Amino acid sequence: MTAMQNVSLGSHYAIHLPAPDDFAFWRERARGLIQCDVPPDRVSWTLPGGTGDLFAAEGPSRSEKRLPVPPAEPRAVRASQRFLTIARSAALHSDPARFGLLYRVLWRLQTNPRLMEDKADPEVRRLEELAKSVRRDAHKMHAFVRFREVQEEDGTPHFVAWFEPDHHIVRAEAAFFMRRFANMRWSILTPRGSVHWDGEVMREGPPARREDAPGDDPVEDLWRSYYASIFNPARLKVGAMLSEMPKKYWKNLPEAELIPQLIAGAQAREAAMVAAGARAERARPASLAEVAQGAAACRDCPIADCGTRAVAGEGAPGATLMIVGEQPGDQEDLAGRPFVGPAGQLLDDHLARAGIDRTGAYVTNAVKHFKFTWKGKHRLHQSPGAKEIDTCRWWLDAERALVQPRLVLALGASAARGLLGRTVSVTRERGRAIRLDDGAELWVTVHPSYLLRLDGAAREEQVALFADDLAAVKARLAALAG
């Protein structure tokens, strides 16, 4: 026990650290003390500016002088890799007792080299807690430092940030920002000291104040817009946000000022979205009369608010053929019956020529109300939008379920969308059967009003194609009947 020879029995040693994050200094002193077998209860560690230890009242210079001298051939002091990793982080914690704790664990490691594995040991646990909270602080620093750009006198941009860490991490974490922003000139100012990088050299500076950092940056407006837009008001989870971004960080985050108003507006915004798409929950109509009544009262889309009436389908339940148009026109709306206007007359002519009996078929529209704009005194037809067709599909589906046609003839793309739920190309789909969910066949052709808008050779060509389509439907109907 040569070391014990220069440790006076019962004497107490006070070590004064030059900086609160000086792990290397602690390591040096701790190694010497252990080599001299100084037990933990006879060492105190004081930080710069910290209150002196009761037993170390002599002051730094004298107590340093009194430190024992290790023997000429000291034994090696050992610590596990895990201890070193944890200790490097824990040394940065703001807990004033951290260096004492580190020394106690290091002391115990000399007799129990695997101490760090015993996670249920209170001192090991405390050390791990300190290290964890330092790592978390460092991680939050990587995340929440916000640079503001200022122009230097030589015209080069300089990025300056103000940050308030909980622990003594600024010097240790400067390397992260150096690796990330190696070719940028930047400074991070904190109440625990500041660091400056000019693209080549890292400099350390004294503690700073918030006023030393620039007050604004025009890009922050864009960032706030982004923050407000990426937030989904339909899934408000304030607790999840607060656990990761506690309020203490908010004052230095430009986007955080929006949070209260975003939360306040969220429920209203979600309610508006749901209300806009809402349809009253209702039972499927049990008869065609109920469809007619229900459609007349339906206000699920804006077309119904034009002051028109809903035009119900016509025909018997059990009809083999169902003919679906786009929507009632001006004359249909007045008469309250489908396909009675010019397009209806053209359709009747063609049906008669093809030998299809309209009275035996069920005739209806994909959209039940007339959509129009005023042009002078005239109501000018407007095509329904995809959403309006999809909304009105509820009634068309109900009609199909009640009539149960074996063949559905869709006139035009809107009717096809009403039946299929997607937009298809009429020219590509015409002339062949498409199988619907309930087993019925869907045949798609153009709307007769399309023929009315053409003239000359084009009209002749399209009329012939339309007649062909109807003939094919007639043949198919005959096959289904037989």
Added chain:
Amino acid sequence: MAQQSLRQRLEILADAAKYDASCASSGTAKKNSLGGKGVGSTEGMGICHAYAPDGRCISLLKILLTNHCIFDCHYCINRKSANTPRARFTPQEVVDLTLNFYRRNYIEGLFLSSGIVRSANHTMEQLVEVARILREEHDFRGYIHLKTIPEADAEIIHAGGLYADRVSINVELPTTAGLTRLAPDKNAGQIEGAMGRTKARISQAKDERKRFRHAPRFAPAGQSTQMIVGADDASDSAIIGKASRLYGTFGLRRVYYSAFSPIPDASAVLPLKRPPLLREHRLYQSDWLMRFYGFAPEEVADAAEADGNLPLDIDPKLAWALKFRESFPVDVNRAPRELLLRVPGLGTKAVARILASRRHRTLRLDDVALLTASLAKVRPFICTLDWRPTLLTDRADLRGLIVPKTEQLELF
């Protein structure tokens, strides 16, 4: 229409992008800007630079190049039949925004996606162009996640993977029937084909790097995908099965589940009621059980109730433990890691701590309390030196004792 300002377009295109759940910036190759000309670093662990009040992290600048789209997918706010304001960015504008945000430490990088304009190939070329300008002209070394358009040619997708850290292709819906009904322009075969090709490229690039140190990297953070939950009638078991097939077949890093949420101007085909957000959470928990806890997909499905859905009031691991009581109690002083991982309330870290500590002492209940987050949750399922829950594990009303109480609200 009047010319939209940059800020207006940013608002429209960020709003349109927010339904993509992924925002991860982790697990890519390490790189930094030392010795380069630009900015950026990735050091393995992702960083969340902000959190929105919806609890989601903001790690990447997540935007669309444009929200014009020729597709008509019912669940999507950008479908061509939706009445939503449209906008577009030029590739250079996206590059400038990314760099301006990155230099101020707002973001880890860029997550770029787009509506389909003109053609799938044209759109994919534009996305790749943004990544190319960032990497080649600005020597940007931050994170880039490119959404891949499965309908585009393999060569263009491949070019994107050479610049991006991660690529992703959304399977969108758990069942093919759901996809056909809700996304009529998309094709399940085409999506999985593109995922398969991407997987092949990734493993090829990894192999090449083993042989040649300077072989180019291809999507070092791998590929991921997203499924919408609650828009069709697929049960949790079906979703779990689909996810495990995707993990197995395509070597995915992550499958994201996105609870279908109300969108402005929703299609009339969609269900009106949104699924509870908790359902999404339970699916993520079961995902974790498969990836980190050694549960087979069938075992997770066993935890589901008769209708194939996971219980919402308790987590899937607890549900499994309550169904298979014969596996408990587990002796924390002797049980192997696989069994400890099955104990409700013990996570991977707690299990690692138990395994390390029990070499030094025989654990008592007090020791376990120090090593885990909540002793109350663990206690019915473990034995320690001084504790055996013999009676507790066999009680018929155990579920009632453990399930968190729902609080009756007071009249106000």
